[in-house]
Structure formats: structure tokens, C-alpha cells
Amino acid sequence: MHLQSLELSNFRSFPTGRFAFSPGINIIYGPNASGKTNLLEAIYVLSNLRSFRTHGFRELIHWGETQAYVRGIVQQGRTPEDDRESNPSVKTLALGIEPASRVPLINSKRCKSSRDYLRILPSTAFIPDDLSLVKGEPASRRYFLDQGTFQYYLPYWSLLADYNRLLHQKNALLRDLKSGSADRGKGSGRAAKGDPCEVWDSQLQQVGSKIILHRIIFIHNLQRFLLRIYDNWLAGKENITLRYKSSIRFSAETIVNGSNEEEIDQEQAYQQIFEAYGHAIQRAQERERQLGMTVVGPHRDDLEIDLAGKSLRAFGSQGQQRTAVLALKFAEVSLYFERYAEYSILLLDDVASELDVTRNRKLLEYLHRGLQVFISSTSKPDFFATTSLACTYFDLSNQK
Secondary structure: OEEEEEEEEEEOOEEEEEEEOOOOEEEEEOOOOOOHHHHHHHHHHHHHOOOOOOOOOHHHEOOOOOOEEEEEEEEOOOOOOOOOOOOOOEEEEEEEEEOOEEEEEEOOEEOOOHHHHHOOOOEEEEOOOOOHHHHOOHHHHHHHHHHHHHHHOOOHHHHHHHHHHHHHHHHHHHHHHHHOOOOOOOOOOOOOOOOOOHHHHHHHHHHHHHHHHHHHHHHHHHHHHHHHHHHHHHOOOOOEEEEEEOOOOOEHHHOOOOOOHHHOOHHHHHHHHHHHHHHHHHHHHHHHHHHOOOOOOHHHOEEEEEEOOEEHHHHOOHHHHHHHHHHHHHHHHHHHHHHHOOOOEEEEEOOHHHOOHHHHHHHHHHHOOOOOEEEEEOOOOOOOOOOOOOEEEEEOOOOO
16 A cells, blocks of 8 residues: 555645655655654644644644645555456545544545544654653553554454443543442442442453453564564664553463464453453452542553663663664554555654664665655755665755
8 A cells, every 4th residue: 555645735834735655765855844744744644643743633734724634645455356457446535624623534525433544544653752652651652552453453443442432431430429429329220239330340341351452462463573673673682572561460471472363362361351350440449439530451551661671761771762662663564564465654754863874774674675655854865875765755945
């Protein structure tokens, strides 16, 4: 798959903009404040329905305007049923952006399901200050887990939506119980003396256990590619490990002894997680009543990254942290290819300046795989001239 073209209206620094991209390497260059990162952000927003820089839609709209628009033509890969003469399917993605909302469209029709939209143009982005996977709050790492697990296992989206709905309902009940305004028997179908949260706990336990299971499977498979990338970049000098840290006190290592997904007994693993989840719910009951919120479950879990047996967050240098984040992004792209026999697109913001000569050379070797890449740089980079890679250049020097 690849993004053929992009049309912008009132997005960030672009009152208007039209770009036709190659299916290979696209290099966007220009001085600071010329709009390079804005262009990468527009591609990411088109792909993911959110920005990698801000949570506010207002910031995406050109100054003085009330709405923005992003539209892209996506050429998808052939399906197994296609013959050699058939054309890959082409779809149009579009996003209308207002200060407090967004409207996604597929082929000019409003898309009611974010899941259907997000499947069309998966992407992975790396920006220079993108260290939230290591140094940031757990929410950043949970987003990485949710996005990656969804691309690896598409039914995950429905699980996450169900879980968030149940969590919202239980938290509303806990707030009422804390304030003393809840009717303890109302709506639960049981006697007033029963636990009013039991119905929600039971459903959260079932759905949450599946979420945890598929996150662990995703991490387990991501780890395989991460180790290969580190071995290639650093010749085995640094050993990196991903660990799923669960609020239900469940150790993921107990179910991922196999070398691939097929060797994991998912039914048995689910039962182990389910039992641990039940014990965690019981332990947390009193605390949840006091706080008025749910304190155990996948919404409180985290991803830990260790380097040479030590926490990368606590002991890693900034260079080691940045290398780990970039390697994670490459591993995610590689895992997607293993799963679907095609690459997601890759966005790299000024990555060349973040790497030394050796790692830039390794980066070029990785790009030989044939994925569509968008790379920004403050000047027209010359390190591609020494390779056989065909590049398409976009000069934003005159962008206002």
C-alpha cells in the first residue's frame, strides 16, 4: 500500500497544498518553520485520526480559519484473490477538522466506524522529541500498545471499545457510591445488599483479560524483530527487553515461553489471566470505593523497556532512549509486514540528524526493503546519493 497524493486546506501552515508522492522514499526538506513537520503531521492525521504533536484539533487549523481539511488517495495492495492483471484497489480518505471535532470520510462517504477507517492506511511515525515511549506517562505507552495490537489483531478494536464503555459505566457507579447517591440495588437485577459493581466487574474481567492477552502476544512478537534490529544496528552490544507490567499482578513471562504466537496456548493463557484478574478485583474493592474509580485493569497497565537488564527510562542515556524508540518503530513496521505481506508507511522527522554515520548507513539498508517512507530534513540530504535508492524530493523552502 502507499499514499499516492495529499490535498490540504487550512491545515497548520498550509492554506492550500497538493502533493503527489512516490511509493518509495519521499524526502521533504527546507529550513526551520517551512512546514516539513506539518506535512508529516498531516499524513499522520489522515492515517490515524489524531496528531503526534497535540490532542487539540484547534491547533491543526490554520490561523484565522474555522476548519481544516485533509484528503488523500491511497493505493492498497493486492488481495490474495487478485490475479496478476488486476489493479490494486484505490480508496480516498478525507478528514474534516473543526476546533472540537473531526469528520472522517471514506470514498466521500462519512465513516461511522473508526475501526474501518484506521485499517486503510496504517502508519508509524518517529519525531526527534518522541521519547514518550520511554520517558513519558504510561498513557503514551498504552496508546502504542493499543495501536500496534489493533493492527496485529483487528478484533482488538471492538474489545477496547467494549472495555472503555464498561469502564465508564463502572466508574460512574463508583462515583455515585462514593458520594452516597447510588441506589445499591438499582439496575443490577440483584438484592440491594449485593455488590453493586459485580455485574460490571464480571464483564470487565472477561473483556479485559482478552485485551491483556492480545497485548502480550503483540509484545512477544514485536520483541523478536526488536532483537534483530538491535543486533543489526549495534552488533549485539546492547540487549533490549520489553516487559508488560500489569496492574492485576500477572507475569506475562509465564505464557510467552514459545518463540512465536503459534506456540502460545491462548486458551490456557486466557484462563491464567482471567483468574489473576479476579483476584485483583477482590483486592481492589475497598480502595476503589474510597477513590471512586477503577484501579485495576488494562487501562492502568504499562510497558517497561529494559536495556542490559536495567530500566531504560531510569538509566538509559538520551541517545540510547532515542535509538530504542526508533528501533521499536522499525520493529512495528516489520511485524506488520510479517502479518500482512505489505508494509505500513513510515514517517521520519529529521531522523538523519539524530543518528551517527554508521546508524544512518544501517537506516538506508532498512529502507531497501521497499516500504513507503516520508523523511524530513532541514536541507537536501546527500547521504542518499551514495545508494541505489530512488528518492522523490519536495522543497518547502518557499512555503509560507
